Amino acid sequence: MDLRHLRYFLAVAEAKHFGRAAERLNIVPPALSMQIKNLEDELGGPLFIRTSRSVELTEAGRLLQVEAQRILDQADYARQTVQRSLRGETGRVRIGFAGNAVLSGKLTDDLRAFRARFPQAELIASEVSPLAQADAILAGQLDIGYTPDHGKLHIPALRCEKIGIWNRVVALAADHLLASQARLTVAMLAGEPLIFYDTHGADKALYTSLTALLGRAPDIAHCSSSSLSVLALAAAGQGIALVPEPLMNISVPGVVYRPLDAPALAANLMLISRRKENNGAVDAFLTMASQSERPR
The missing domain is CATH 1.10.10.10 (Winged helix-like DNA-binding domain superfamily/Winged helix DNA-binding domain)
Structure with missing residues:
Protein backbone atom coordinates (compact mmCIF):
# COMPACT_ATOMS: atom_id res chain seq x y z
CA MET A 1 0.00 0.00 0.00
CA ARG A 87 13.24 27.65 -0.81
CA GLY A 88 14.44 29.43 2.32
CA GLU A 89 10.96 30.38 3.50
CA THR A 90 11.53 28.74 6.89
CA GLY A 91 14.60 27.95 8.95
CA ARG A 92 17.16 30.04 10.78
CA VAL A 93 19.91 32.37 9.57
CA ARG A 94 22.63 33.41 12.05
CA ILE A 95 24.52 36.52 10.99
CA GLY A 96 27.64 38.13 12.42
CA PHE A 97 28.49 41.68 11.43
CA ALA A 98 31.12 44.37 11.82
CA GLY A 99 30.25 48.00 12.51
CA ASN A 100 30.49 49.35 8.97
CA ALA A 101 27.88 46.81 7.80
CA VAL A 102 25.30 48.57 9.98
CA LEU A 103 26.48 52.13 9.51
CA SER A 104 26.52 51.79 5.73
CA GLY A 105 22.92 50.58 5.78
CA LYS A 106 23.77 47.41 3.84
CA LEU A 107 23.03 44.95 6.65
CA THR A 108 19.80 46.61 7.76
CA ASP A 109 18.57 46.82 4.17
CA ASP A 110 19.27 43.12 3.67
CA LEU A 111 17.56 42.14 6.93
CA ARG A 112 14.45 44.15 6.07
CA ALA A 113 14.29 42.76 2.52
CA PHE A 114 14.67 39.16 3.69
CA ARG A 115 12.06 39.59 6.44
CA ALA A 116 9.59 41.03 3.92
CA ARG A 117 10.10 38.13 1.54
CA PHE A 118 10.42 35.28 4.06
CA PRO A 119 8.51 36.34 7.19
CA GLN A 120 8.51 32.84 8.68
CA ALA A 121 12.30 32.48 8.64
CA GLU A 122 14.19 33.29 11.83
CA LEU A 123 16.96 35.90 11.70
CA ILE A 124 19.60 36.18 14.42
CA ALA A 125 22.12 39.02 14.04
CA SER A 126 24.92 39.89 16.44
CA GLU A 127 28.05 42.02 16.33
CA VAL A 128 31.13 39.81 15.96
CA SER A 129 34.68 41.00 15.45
CA PRO A 130 35.98 40.57 11.88
CA LEU A 131 38.64 38.06 12.88
CA ALA A 132 36.15 35.89 14.80
CA GLN A 133 33.53 35.70 12.06
CA ALA A 134 35.34 33.26 9.76
CA ASP A 135 36.14 30.87 12.62
CA ALA A 136 32.55 31.01 13.88
CA ILE A 137 31.18 30.22 10.41
CA LEU A 138 33.51 27.27 9.93
CA ALA A 139 32.66 26.00 13.42
CA GLY A 140 28.94 26.11 12.66
CA GLN A 141 28.22 28.91 15.13
CA LEU A 142 27.36 31.46 12.42
CA ASP A 143 26.02 31.10 8.90
CA ILE A 144 26.89 34.46 7.32
CA GLY A 145 29.34 37.24 8.07
CA TYR A 146 29.59 40.90 7.08
CA THR A 147 33.23 41.81 7.55
CA PRO A 148 36.07 43.87 6.11
CA ASP A 149 38.50 41.85 4.04
CA HIS A 150 41.37 40.26 5.96
CA GLY A 151 43.78 37.37 5.72
CA LYS A 152 41.57 34.73 7.35
CA LEU A 153 38.93 34.93 4.64
CA HIS A 154 40.82 33.55 1.66
CA ILE A 155 40.61 29.83 2.35
CA PRO A 156 38.89 27.12 0.25
CA ALA A 157 36.15 26.41 2.81
CA LEU A 158 34.82 29.99 2.73
CA ARG A 159 32.84 31.75 0.05
CA CYS A 160 33.64 35.48 -0.09
CA GLU A 161 32.03 38.25 -2.09
CA LYS A 162 32.76 41.97 -2.01
CA ILE A 163 29.49 43.83 -1.42
CA GLY A 164 30.68 47.32 -0.55
CA ILE A 165 33.62 49.71 -0.81
CA TRP A 166 34.15 53.14 0.78
CA ASN A 167 36.84 55.76 1.08
CA ARG A 168 38.52 56.12 4.43
CA VAL A 169 38.30 59.20 6.59
CA VAL A 170 40.49 60.27 9.49
CA ALA A 171 38.90 60.26 12.96
CA LEU A 172 40.82 62.44 15.41
CA ALA A 173 40.37 64.53 18.51
CA ALA A 174 38.73 67.92 17.95
CA ASP A 175 41.78 69.70 19.46
CA HIS A 176 44.32 67.81 17.32
CA LEU A 177 46.50 70.04 15.13
CA LEU A 178 45.33 68.25 11.97
CA ALA A 179 41.69 68.97 12.84
CA SER A 180 42.13 72.45 11.44
CA GLN A 181 42.75 71.02 7.96
CA ALA A 182 39.76 70.61 5.65
CA ARG A 183 41.30 67.60 3.90
CA LEU A 184 44.23 65.37 4.80
CA THR A 185 46.82 63.46 2.82
CA VAL A 186 48.85 60.39 3.70
CA ALA A 187 51.98 62.54 3.97
CA MET A 188 50.33 64.51 6.77
CA LEU A 189 49.94 61.29 8.75
CA ALA A 190 53.65 60.50 8.80
CA GLY A 191 54.83 60.24 12.37
CA GLU A 192 51.32 60.37 13.82
CA PRO A 193 50.39 57.60 16.28
CA LEU A 194 47.62 55.48 14.72
CA ILE A 195 44.79 53.46 16.18
CA PHE A 196 44.10 50.19 14.37
CA TYR A 197 41.56 47.46 14.84
CA ASP A 198 44.32 44.90 14.69
CA THR A 199 47.75 45.46 13.20
CA HIS A 200 48.21 42.02 11.64
CA GLY A 201 44.61 40.86 11.41
CA ALA A 202 41.51 42.85 10.61
CA ASP A 203 43.55 45.84 9.39
CA LYS A 204 46.37 43.91 7.77
CA ALA A 205 45.52 45.17 4.27
CA LEU A 206 45.39 48.74 5.54
CA TYR A 207 48.73 48.26 7.32
CA THR A 208 50.37 46.94 4.15
CA SER A 209 48.98 49.67 1.89
CA LEU A 210 49.82 52.44 4.32
CA THR A 211 53.37 51.14 4.70
CA ALA A 212 53.80 51.27 0.93
CA LEU A 213 52.47 54.83 0.72
CA LEU A 214 54.54 56.11 3.66
CA GLY A 215 57.67 54.28 2.64
CA ARG A 216 58.01 52.87 6.15
CA ALA A 217 55.96 51.08 8.76
CA PRO A 218 53.31 53.28 10.38
CA ASP A 219 53.41 54.04 14.10
CA ILE A 220 50.69 51.88 15.68
CA ALA A 221 49.91 53.33 19.09
CA HIS A 222 46.86 51.23 19.96
CA CYS A 223 44.92 48.24 18.66
CA SER A 224 41.28 47.80 19.52
CA SER A 225 38.50 45.35 18.74
CA SER A 226 35.49 47.58 18.05
CA SER A 227 34.55 50.77 16.24
CA LEU A 228 33.40 52.53 19.40
CA SER A 229 36.62 51.79 21.26
CA VAL A 230 38.66 53.05 18.30
CA LEU A 231 36.69 56.29 18.29
CA ALA A 232 36.91 56.59 22.06
CA LEU A 233 40.70 56.36 21.91
CA ALA A 234 40.76 58.97 19.15
CA ALA A 235 38.56 61.29 21.22
CA ALA A 236 40.96 60.87 24.15
CA GLY A 237 43.86 62.03 21.99
CA GLN A 238 45.58 58.65 22.02
CA GLY A 239 46.09 58.70 18.26
CA ILE A 240 44.22 59.06 15.00
CA ALA A 241 42.21 56.40 13.21
CA LEU A 242 41.63 55.68 9.54
CA VAL A 243 38.07 54.45 9.45
CA PRO A 244 35.53 53.61 6.70
CA GLU A 245 33.44 56.61 5.64
CA PRO A 246 30.16 55.16 7.05
CA LEU A 247 31.57 55.59 10.58
CA MET A 248 31.06 59.32 10.15
CA ASN A 249 27.45 58.56 11.09
CA ILE A 250 28.63 57.96 14.67
CA SER A 251 28.72 61.17 16.64
CA VAL A 252 31.24 60.85 19.47
CA PRO A 253 31.94 63.85 21.72
CA GLY A 254 35.41 65.18 21.02
CA VAL A 255 35.83 63.40 17.67
CA VAL A 256 35.91 65.06 14.26
CA TYR A 257 36.25 63.45 10.85
CA ARG A 258 38.34 64.69 7.96
CA PRO A 259 38.41 63.38 4.36
CA LEU A 260 41.57 61.57 3.32
CA ASP A 261 43.00 61.79 -0.21
CA ALA A 262 44.03 58.15 -0.47
CA PRO A 263 41.85 55.97 -2.74
CA ALA A 264 44.36 53.13 -2.33
CA LEU A 265 43.34 52.84 1.33
CA ALA A 266 39.64 52.25 0.58
CA ALA A 267 37.74 50.04 3.00
CA ASN A 268 35.53 47.21 1.82
CA LEU A 269 32.78 44.97 3.09
CA MET A 270 32.74 41.24 2.39
CA LEU A 271 29.85 38.80 2.56
CA ILE A 272 31.21 35.47 3.79
CA SER A 273 29.67 32.04 4.27
CA ARG A 274 30.47 28.34 4.06
CA ARG A 275 31.25 27.25 0.53
CA LYS A 276 29.20 24.07 1.05
CA GLU A 277 25.84 25.15 2.46
CA ASN A 278 22.73 22.98 2.84
CA ASN A 279 20.44 25.40 4.66
CA GLY A 280 17.80 26.72 2.28
CA ALA A 281 17.19 29.87 4.32
CA VAL A 282 20.91 30.71 4.33
CA ASP A 283 21.15 30.17 0.57
CA ALA A 284 18.10 32.40 0.04
CA PHE A 285 19.61 35.16 2.18
CA LEU A 286 22.94 34.96 0.36
CA THR A 287 21.25 35.17 -3.03
CA MET A 288 19.23 38.18 -1.97
CA ALA A 289 22.18 39.97 -0.33
CA SER A 290 24.39 39.37 -3.38
CA GLN A 291 21.81 40.74 -5.80
CA SER A 292 20.91 43.85 -3.81
CA GLU A 293 22.53 47.17 -4.65
CA ARG A 294 26.07 47.46 -3.36
CA PRO A 295 26.87 50.67 -1.48
CA ARG A 296 29.87 52.73 -2.52
Missing part, protein backbone atom coordinates in the same frame (compact mmCIF):
# COMPACT_ATOMS: atom_id res chain seq x y z
CA ASP A 2 1.39 3.38 -1.00
CA LEU A 3 0.10 6.92 -1.41
CA ARG A 4 -0.98 6.20 -4.97
CA HIS A 5 -3.26 3.38 -3.77
CA LEU A 6 -4.82 5.71 -1.21
CA ARG A 7 -5.44 8.44 -3.78
CA TYR A 8 -7.10 5.93 -6.11
CA PHE A 9 -9.22 4.59 -3.25
CA LEU A 10 -10.39 8.07 -2.21
CA ALA A 11 -11.26 8.98 -5.81
CA VAL A 12 -13.53 5.93 -6.12
CA ALA A 13 -15.04 6.55 -2.66
CA GLU A 14 -15.91 10.13 -3.63
CA ALA A 15 -17.16 9.43 -7.15
CA LYS A 16 -18.92 6.16 -6.17
CA HIS A 17 -18.15 5.00 -9.68
CA PHE A 18 -15.02 3.42 -11.16
CA GLY A 19 -15.46 5.00 -14.58
CA ARG A 20 -15.87 8.56 -13.28
CA ALA A 21 -13.00 8.07 -10.81
CA ALA A 22 -10.74 6.73 -13.58
CA GLU A 23 -11.58 9.73 -15.77
CA ARG A 24 -10.69 12.11 -12.92
CA LEU A 25 -7.40 10.26 -12.33
CA ASN A 26 -6.65 10.17 -16.06
CA ILE A 27 -6.24 6.38 -16.15
CA VAL A 28 -8.30 3.62 -17.76
CA PRO A 29 -11.00 1.92 -15.61
CA PRO A 30 -9.45 -1.59 -15.77
CA ALA A 31 -6.17 -0.25 -14.37
CA LEU A 32 -8.03 1.50 -11.55
CA SER A 33 -10.02 -1.65 -10.77
CA MET A 34 -6.79 -3.65 -10.62
CA GLN A 35 -5.19 -1.17 -8.20
CA ILE A 36 -8.21 -1.26 -5.88
CA LYS A 37 -8.27 -5.08 -6.08
CA ASN A 38 -4.59 -5.18 -5.10
CA LEU A 39 -5.31 -2.88 -2.14
CA GLU A 40 -8.20 -5.07 -1.00
CA ASP A 41 -6.05 -8.19 -1.31
CA GLU A 42 -3.32 -6.61 0.79
CA LEU A 43 -5.74 -5.48 3.50
CA GLY A 44 -7.56 -8.80 3.50
CA GLY A 45 -11.13 -7.89 2.52
CA PRO A 46 -13.47 -5.79 0.38
CA LEU A 47 -13.55 -2.01 0.64
CA PHE A 48 -16.47 -1.44 -1.74
CA ILE A 49 -19.85 -3.03 -2.39
CA ARG A 50 -20.06 -3.12 -6.17
CA THR A 51 -23.31 -2.95 -8.12
CA SER A 52 -23.96 -2.50 -11.81
CA ARG A 53 -24.65 1.22 -11.36
CA SER A 54 -22.44 2.38 -8.47
CA VAL A 55 -20.17 1.36 -5.63
CA GLU A 56 -20.61 1.93 -1.92
CA LEU A 57 -18.09 1.76 0.91
CA THR A 58 -18.08 -1.19 3.27
CA GLU A 59 -17.59 -0.57 6.98
CA ALA A 60 -13.88 -1.24 6.52
CA GLY A 61 -13.90 1.14 3.56
CA ARG A 62 -15.39 3.92 5.65
CA LEU A 63 -12.66 3.43 8.24
CA LEU A 64 -9.97 3.54 5.54
CA GLN A 65 -11.51 6.67 4.02
CA VAL A 66 -10.87 8.62 7.23
CA GLU A 67 -7.36 7.27 7.70
CA ALA A 68 -6.39 7.61 4.03
CA GLN A 69 -7.42 11.27 3.97
CA ARG A 70 -5.44 11.89 7.14
CA ILE A 71 -2.34 10.21 5.68
CA LEU A 72 -2.53 12.15 2.41
CA ASP A 73 -3.05 15.43 4.25
CA GLN A 74 0.02 14.71 6.39
CA ALA A 75 2.07 13.74 3.34
CA ASP A 76 1.07 16.98 1.61
CA TYR A 77 1.95 18.96 4.73
CA ALA A 78 5.36 17.26 4.90
CA ARG A 79 5.99 18.00 1.22
CA GLN A 80 5.09 21.67 1.59
CA THR A 81 7.14 22.01 4.77
CA VAL A 82 10.25 20.60 3.14
CA GLN A 83 9.76 22.67 -0.01
CA ARG A 84 9.41 25.86 2.05
CA SER A 85 12.62 24.99 3.84
CA LEU A 86 14.46 24.33 0.58
